[in-house]
Amino acid sequence: xxxxxxxxxxxxxxxxxxxxxxxxxxxxxxxxxxxxxxxxxxxxxxxxxxxxxxxxxxxxxxxxxxxxxxxxxxxxxxxxxxxxxxxxxxxxxxxxxxxxxxxxxxxxxxxxx
Amino acid sequence: xxxxxxxxxxxxxxxxxxxxxxxxxxxxxxxxxxxxxxxxxxxxxxxxxxxxxxxxxxxxxxxxxxxxxxxxxxxxxxxxxxxxxxxxxxxxxxxxxxxxxxxxxxx
Numbered sequence: 001x002x003x004x005x006x007x008x009x010x011x012x013x014x015x016x017x018x019x020x021x022x023x024x025x026x027x028x029x030x031x032x033x034x035x036x037x038x039x040x041x042x043x044x045x046x047x048x049x050x051x052x053x054x055x056x057x058x059x060x061x062x063x064x065x066x067x068x069x070x071x072x073x074x075x076x077x078x079x080x081x082x083x084x085x086x087x088x089x090x091x092x093x094x095x096x097x098x099x100x101x102x103x104x105x106x107x108x109x110x111x112x113x
Numbered sequence: 114x115x116x117x118x119x120x121x122x123x124x125x126x127x128x129x130x131x132x133x134x135x136x137x138x139x140x141x142x143x144x145x146x147x148x149x150x151x152x153x154x155x156x157x158x159x160x161x162x163x164x165x166x167x168x169x170x171x172x173x174x175x176x177x178x179x180x181x182x183x184x185x186x187x188x189x190x191x192x193x194x195x196x197x198x199x200x201x202x203x204x205x206x207x208x209x210x211x212x213x214x215x216x217x218x219x220x
Contacts, residue, residue, distance in 0.1 A: 035208075035210075041212065042199065042210045042212035043199065043201075043208075044210070045207050045209075048206060048207065056206060059207070097203050097208070098142075098143055098203045099143075099144055101146070101161055102146060102158050102201070102208075104157070106155050107154045
């Protein structure tokens with residue numbers, strides 16, 4: 001089954017404790033991206049990747065890192081999480097970001113205390 | 114400044130009603146996406162369209178690229194259509210999203 005697998009679904013952590021949210025797709029998609037969703041603000045792009053070893057910042061990259069060492073995986077790293085990073089996070093992939101559908105993971109609800 | 118604007122923000126309808134959600138954008142795009150987010154949180158892609166109209170079951174999406182406007186219509190609405198509908202505009206290498214329209218269909 002074609003899917004984007006994102007883990008964990010829920011994560012509660014404390015300020016400053018490094019964490020990684022994993023994202024993996026099995027559709028051989030070149031384009032992968034991370035978003036955060038906040039009430040009243042909608043989805044905002046954090047980082048995206050056009051292919052292996054090619055990543056770039058979206059609208060809200062501060063406090064986040066990503067890597068794309070393999071085509072299927074695109075982890076999101078928070079090296080020193082802060083409470084303002086409490087949010088709902090989504091990973092997505094697409095064969096062609098403009099003319100093909102976006103496939104989303106199930107989301108990760110992160111709480112930083 | 115929002116590159117993508119949706120209206121209305123909230124919508125309540127009786128079962129069977131015809132529903133229209135609007136999306137306007139200021140960025141130059143070649144295509145626009147409509148997404149659906151159910152109360153459980155998962156997001157699925159409904160449509161990608163670059164011109165004219167697309168239909169999938171009771172859902173119809175239209176776009177006028179020159180006027181920078183798209184609409185999503187739901188015919189014969191049903192309670193299972195209750196969800197948040199989001200339009201997304203890919204420009205350059207990024208996506209810009211509307212803040213969503215929360216639809217509630219009452220039996």
